[in-house]
Amino acid sequence: MDRDVWYWSNYEQHEFNTKIVRQALSQQIDLNVPAFEFHWNRWTTNKSLMFVWRAIEEKVPTATTLRNRGMNLPDVICKTCGAADKTAAHVLIQCNFTKRIWEKIINWTGIPMVNTEGSIKDLLQELNELQRSKNVRKAIHVIAIQTMWLLWKNRNEKVFSNKQGAA
Structure with missing residues (x-):
């Protein structure tokens, strides 16, 4: 019996794992640039x-x-x-x-x-x-x-x- 396997669409030759996802995302965004941090200020609505x-x-x-x-x-x-x-x-x-x-x-x-x-x-x-x-x-x-x-x-x-x- 075959087991179910997930594949990341950009890397169909590899089973899904977080390392593959990180590699795919790092090609699209610069991971060294800090993300904008939105301040959820409780003093406003x-x-x-x-x-x-x-x-x-x-x-x-x-x-x-x-x-x-x-x-x-x-x-x-x-x-x-x-x-x-x-x-x-x-x-x-x-x-x-x-x-x-x-x-x-x-x-x-x-x-x-x-x-x-x-x-x-x-x-x-x-x-x-x-x-x-x-x-x-x-x-x-x-x-x-x-x-x-x-x-x-x-x-x-x-x-x-x-x-x-x-x-």
Whole structure:
């Protein structure tokens, strides 16, 4: 009687084992680069944390993401600024409107200017590396997470309810 055997699709000549999986994955990703560590801050809401965690990977339903999933959307340009495709990073940190919001937050919190041209992940890492006490960094993280969540909600209200507001 033959025994059941699992095979890793990239290495069908070998039985499945963790060494083969690691070899296959190491060819696709650099294992020497530290992974981004998302901070699950208990001072903020779970809904906003989950939203930002998904936004980092462009997994929230922006026009660009929906088009990439097969929806027929002829126009994915940001309606607020008209400068770029509507991605999560654009809506939350790169749009001219959201840059003005981030400038106000930076002035209010007294932190140095942050890079709003990069990714959401880069912005959060930059905030986490501020030379502040642990609790102050945690509070700034909450402000950033909640700001992104409120920007998203405000944008959705404007788009789907025709409410007047910015974004």
